[in-house]
Amino acid sequence: MLWLDDPASIENPILGGKFSSLAKSTADGLAVPLGFGITTHAYRDFMEAAGLTAEARKVQKVCAGLPPEKISAETAGLIEQIIRTPLPERLEKVVQESYARLSERTGIKDVPVAVRSSGESEDLAGASFAGQYETYLWISGIESVIGHMRRCWAGMFSDAVLSYQHDGKTIMDQGDFAICVGVQQMVQARAAGVMFTLDPITGDRSKVAIEACWGLGEGVVKGDITPSQFIADKVQLTLLKKSISIQPEEYRFDSESGVVGLFPIEQARQAVPCLSDAESVGLATLAKQIEKDRGAPQDIEWAIDQDGQIAVLQVRPETVWSNKAAKPTMKVASPINHVLMRMSGGKAWS
Amino acid sequence: MPKPVNSFKSPFEVETPSGAEGWESLYRYYALISEDRREFEESKFWFFDGMHNPDPLYPFDTIMTENWWVAVSQMSSRVWALPPALGIDHRIINGYLYVSPNAVTDPAKIAERQEYFTKRAGHYFENWDEIFENWKVKAMDCIDRLREMEFKPLPEYEPEESVTSHKGTYSSLEMLRDYSRLIENMLEMGSYHFEMLNLGYGAYLTYREFCQSVFPGIADQTITDMVSGIDILLFRPDDELRKLAQLAVDLGVGDTILPNRQPDEVIADLANSNAGKQWLASLEEAKDPWFWFSTGSGYCHADPVWMTDLRLPFTAMRGYINAIRSGEDVRRPLDQILEKRARVTEEYRGHLPTDEDREAFDSLLELARKVFPFVEDHNFYVEHLHHSIFWSKVRELGNVFVAHKFFDSKEDIFYLHRHEIYDALYDLMIGWAVGTQPRGEFYWKPIIAERRQIRDNLAKWTPPPALGTPPETITEPLTIMLWGITQETIEEWLGVDPNSASELRGVAASAGKVSGKARVITDPSHLYNIVDGEILVCRVTAPSWAPIFPRIRAAVSDVGGMMAHTAIVSREYGLPAVVGTGFATARIKTGDMIEVDGNIGLVRILEEQAG
Numbered sequence: 026m027l028w029l030d031d032p033a034s035i036e037n038p039i040l041g042g043k044f045s046s047l048a049k050s051t052a053d054g055l056a057v058p059l060g061f062g063i064t065t066h067a068y069r070d071f072m073e074a075a076g077l078t079a080e081a082r083k084v085q086k087v088c089a090g091l092p093p094e095k096i097s098a099e100t101a102g103l104i105e106q107i108i109r110t111p112l113p114e115r116l117e118k119v120v121q122e123s124y125a126r127l128s129e130r131t132g133i134k135d136v137p138v139a140v141r142s143s144g145e146s147e148d149l150a151g152a153s154f155a156g157q158y159e160t161y162l163w164i165s166g167i168e169s170v171i172g173h174m175r176r177c178w179a180g181m182f183s184d185a186v187l188s189y190q191h192d193g194k195t196i197m198d199q200g201d202f203a204i205c206v207g208v209q210q211m212v213q214a215r216a217a218g219v220m221f222t223l224d225p226i227t228g229d230r231s232k233v234a235i236e237a238c239w240g241l242g243e244g245v246v247k248g249d250i251t252p253s254q255f256i257a258d259k260v261q262l263t264l265l266k267k268s269i270s271i272q273p274e275e276y277r278f279d280s281e282s283g284v285v286g287l288f289p290i291e292q293a294r295q296a297v298p299c300l301s302d303a304e305s306v307g308l309a310t311l312a313k314q315i316e317k318d319r320g321a322p323q324d325i326e327w328a329i330d331q332d333g334q335i336a337v338l339q340v341r342p343e344t345v346w347s348n349k350a351a352k353p354t355m356k357v358a359s360p361i362n363h364v365l366m367r368m369s370g371g372k373a374w375s
Numbered sequence: 376m377p378k379p380v381n382s383f384k385s386p387f388e389v390e391t392p393s394g395a396e397g398w399e400s401l402y403r404y405y406a407l408i409s410e411d412r413r414e415f416e417e418s419k420f421w422f423f424d425g426m427h428n429p430d431p432l433y434p435f436d437t438i439m440t441e442n443w444w445v446a447v448s449q450m451s452s453r454v455w456a457l458p459p460a461l462g463i464d465h466r467i468i469n470g471y472l473y474v475s476p477n478a479v480t481d482p483a484k485i486a487e488r489q490e491y492f493t494k495r496a497g498h499y500f501e502n503w504d505e506i507f508e509n510w511k512v513k514a515m516d517c518i519d520r521l522r523e524m525e526f527k528p529l530p531e532y533e534p535e536e537s538v539t540s541h542k543g544t545y546s547s548l549e550m551l552r553d554y555s556r557l558i559e560n561m562l563e564m565g566s567y568h569f570e571m572l573n574l575g576y577g578a579y580l581t582y583r584e585f586c587q588s589v590f591p592g593i594a595d596q597t598i599t600d601m602v603s604g605i606d607i608l609l610f611r612p613d614d615e616l617r618k619l620a621q622l623a624v625d626l627g628v629g630d631t632i633l634p635n636r637q638p639d640e641v642i643a644d645l646a647n648s649n650a651g652k653q654w655l656a657s658l659e660e661a662k663d664p665w666f667w668f669s670t671g672s673g674y675c676h677a678d679p680v681w682m683t684d685l686r687l688p689f690t691a692m693r694g695y696i697n698a699i700r701s702g703e704d705v706r707r708p709l710d711q712i713l714e715k716r717a718r719v720t721e722e723y724r725g726h727l728p729t730d731e732d733r734e735a736f737d738s739l740l741e742l743a744r745k746v747f748p749f750v751e752d753h754n755f756y757v758e759h760l761h762h763s764i765f766w767s768k769v770r771e772l773g774n775v776f777v778a779h780k781f782f783d784s785k786e787d788i789f790y791l792h793r794h795e796i797y798d799a800l801y802d803l804m805i806g807w808a809v810g811t812q813p814r815g816e817f818y819w820k821p822i823i824a825e826r827r828q829i830r831d832n833l834a835k836w837t838p839p840p841a842l843g844t845p846p847e848t849i850t851e852p853l854t855i856m857l858w859g860i861t862q863e864t865i866e867e868w869l870g871v872d873p874n875s876a877s878e879l880r881g882v883a884a885s886a887g888k889v890s891g892k893a894r895v896i897t898d899p900s901h902l903y904n905i906v907d908g909e910i911l912v913c914r915v916t917a918p919s920w921a922p923i924f925p926r927i928r929a930a931v932s933d934v935g936g937m938m939a940h941t942a943i944v945s946r947e948y949g950l951p952a953v954v955g956t957g958f959a960t961a962r963i964k965t966g967d968m969i970e971v972d973g974n975i976g977l978v979r980i981l982e983e984q985a986g
Contacts, residue, residue: 224591227591228728229589229590229591229726230726230727230728231590231593231722231723231726232590232592256592258593258594258597259722259726260597260719260722260723260726261594261597261719261886263594263886263974264974265592265593265594265974265975266592266975302888302974351728351729352728352729353728353729353730353731353732353735354588354589354728354732354735355585355588355589355731355732355735356731356735357585357734357735357738357739359738360578360738360739360741360742361497361500361501361742362497363581363735363739364500364577364578364581364739364742365492365493365496365497365500367577367580367581367584368457368458368492368496368574368577368580368581369457369458369459369485369488369489369492369493
């Protein structure tokens with residue numbers, strides 16, 4: 026068990042890609058919600074104690090060659106055991122104590138948390154595994170936390186994960202990957218979304234591109250909500266462009282049903298920008314700082330609460346433009362000749 | 376021929392405002408639209424040049440517009456032989472200046488011009504710094520010759536020395552010659568004005584285009600910030616005021632200057648104390664050349680000049696004195712501005728993907744920075760220093776006509792075209808030589824009275840931003856840079872109902888977003904009406920309005936691009952500005968609540984003043 030604000034957590038591989046990165050963000054002073062990681066050691070201890078290690082390795086090998094639709098028949102038994110086999114006593118105790126401590130530190134009884142998978146495989150350069158691992162929101166109470174921890178573990182054997190390919194190779198076949206499960210205080214998001222420290226369309230690194238929606242950011246990541254877009258100038262930290270999309274529904278926690286789901290937004294708020302200009306500039310400023318700390322373009326998930334406080338939910342390297350060979354936009358041998366050429370070209374000066 | 380759907384009103388359909396009938400008589404035949412060229416006139420795209428001439432032209436002031444009609448045009452058409460462009464044509468409609476660029480479309484002609492252009496313009500770019508050094512010498516020489524000119528009434532008897540020197544020519548010919556020299560001097564400076572300007576804009580535009588292709592959507596103002604210098608002459612007059620304000624505080628004469636009184640009274644009071652005298656000596660020292668500073672574009676004689684109207688510099692100094700007393704440092708933070716420029720430039724450079732891009736960026740930026748001192752500084756030499764002195768000389772000549780009973784006031788001279796003045800001078804010489812009462816003593820006064828009335832009525836009319844048929848594409852660099860007219864502007868103008876639009880789009884000239892009460896200024900003398908915290912709405916702002924900028928919250932203009940003389944100063948003061956909105960002074964009324972978004976070039980009318 027490692028806390029995000031424990032210095033030992035910074036870029037520690039036993040927290041998986043997502044959580045070790047969040048630990049670094051916490052150390053960098055970013056507003057990361059409080060939480061702890063149930064490490065990859067814990068996962069391995071469990072699998073070992075349950076006698077599932079060999080079975081898991083076999084399933085990963087077998088499924089690497091299978092078409093995705095045939096995978097679930099091979100994994101059903103293993104998943105069933107991950108969900109049901111009792112936890113080693115020491116592990117169960119540590120999870121219970123940590124969750125109790127989180128409730129204590131946040132001052133909220135049975136604090137609602139996000140239970141998130143954080144895979145070792147995310148560290149592989151270029152393989153983002155974006156959206157392949159499960160995240161469970163608004164989980165409350167120790168029983169539920171443990172149940173969802175198991176589901177995250179089982180998520181290692183979903184058809185999507187087992188068949189995930191990068192550079193033509195099935196990743197899960199490449200090594201014995203484990204998973205960390207992160208437990209983090211839930212942000213009461215008024216608005217949330219994703220931002221890139223470059224323009225994902227043009228690759229222009231002088232921009233911060235923000236996609237945002239009302240409520241939790243799930244819709245932006247899943248793609249079932251059309252987000253509003255904001256483009257900010259990263260050098261001047263000014264807003265250059267915004268296009269607001271009308272949003273009829275948002276993801277939020279419904280206290281009646283006790284679940285997170287898509288619920289209608291009242292008419293008056295649908296066309297209102299979910300971020301003020303100042304907030305979008307604030308996000309861009311944060312993105313610029315994160316990119317500077319990390320030394321490369323980043324992809325950042327964030328949320329903003331009713332008081333305008335920004336929380337950083339995930340930071341990971343941008344993978345598309347960063348892996349592409351840079352091409353020059355324009356070659357200028359002599360500036361004078363270039364100016365003369367443009368002045369006499371008769372083309373639009375645009 | 377059916378009228379194209381997407382076109383503006385024909386210049387022939389523009390109605391004469393009531394009380395302005397016969398306005399055509401104020402201008403020369405060649406500046407008017409005419410039936411004999413109807414098809415041509417209607418096929419052209421004419422846009423209102425409110426940037427240089429926001430008000431109806433005085434007949435004499437057409438010397439300025441007629442100058443650049445030739446001087447700007449000949450550079451593109453005959454001197455550089457800019458391949459795609461000829462000159463910029465002019466027409467006066469209801470007293471307002473409309474302009475229209477001419478393009479070259481024949482590919483063979485474009486190729487022929489290319490050879491001339493590359494050689495000639497290349498020569499200027501390669502020798503830019505040396506040519507600019509010489510340019511300053513020529514400009515100052517021209518200004519010195521202008522300063523030396525003198526206009527006096529003709530003497531009762533020819534001076535003795537005319538006889539003893541056997542020169543054989545007398546005061547009459549000298550006066551005529553001086554007048555010709557005065558006009559020629561103006562046209563000479565007018566020619567220098569554009570000697571390097573188009574090329575300067577060309578280099579700047581190319582850098583801008585590069586930035587826009589590597590950093591799509593980058594703000595124009597950011598690009599200008601990377602190029603612009605800080606020690607430009609245009610800021611010197613205001614810097615002098617800041618220094619004088621500091622000196623007033625140091626000498627303890629601030630209390631004499633602060634109350635809002637006529638500058639003459641303040642100066643008389645200051646002369647009563649030693650400290651006051653010391654301050655006045657510094658004021659005198661600063662005045663020449665820095666107070667030869669027009670409060671308008673410099674193109675109009677009616678724009679007050681600091682030298683002859685001290686109200687504006689005194690108002691500004693009061694603001695600075697108050698600021699100093701409340702502990703502010705009013706000096707421009709030059710180091711900070713330079714440091715910021717270097718940091719911003721370096722950051723953008725660092726965001727470029729390849730070494731080739733960084734090389735292109737560096738070399739185009741270097742060239743843009745090389746040409747920019749001319750682009751920025753010519754404005755002080757030409758529009759402020761030279762033209763302000765020129766107007767004062769024309770008034771001197773006006774006084775000659777008053778002395779000879781042709782006019783009631785020296786200001787009446789501006790109601791005559793410069794060619795008519797040649798006539799009037801000859802008339803005056805005849806009267807002097809012959810001893811007959813010249814006809815001019817009867818002839819001009821009623822004409823001037825009538826013209827004044829016509830012009831006053833024209834001034835109440837709001838000129839539409841464009842007339843005629845817009846071109847398929849706008850390629851002429853000056854049109855875009857100076858007037859801020861692009862394809863989008865034209866589409867916007869075509870789509871806007873000037874009577875009801877609640878949003879006006881323009882060029883984002885200076886970043887920031889604020890809302891506040893509008894103050895619509897169509898006459899520079901109403902500048903003093905501005906209340907702290909209002910938003911200035913005008914046809915065009917002049918750089919010398921700078922001293923009122925600390926009092927306003929934002930600026931909006933009908934006309935102008937991001938390179939307009941103004942935009943530079945707005946940015947310096949860090950105020951949001953939207954220029955080139957087309958209709959702001961027609962649509963917005965003083966007292967309306969408006970929102971100015973200088974980030975995206977949008978003005979929103981939030982609440983209209985009742986009634």
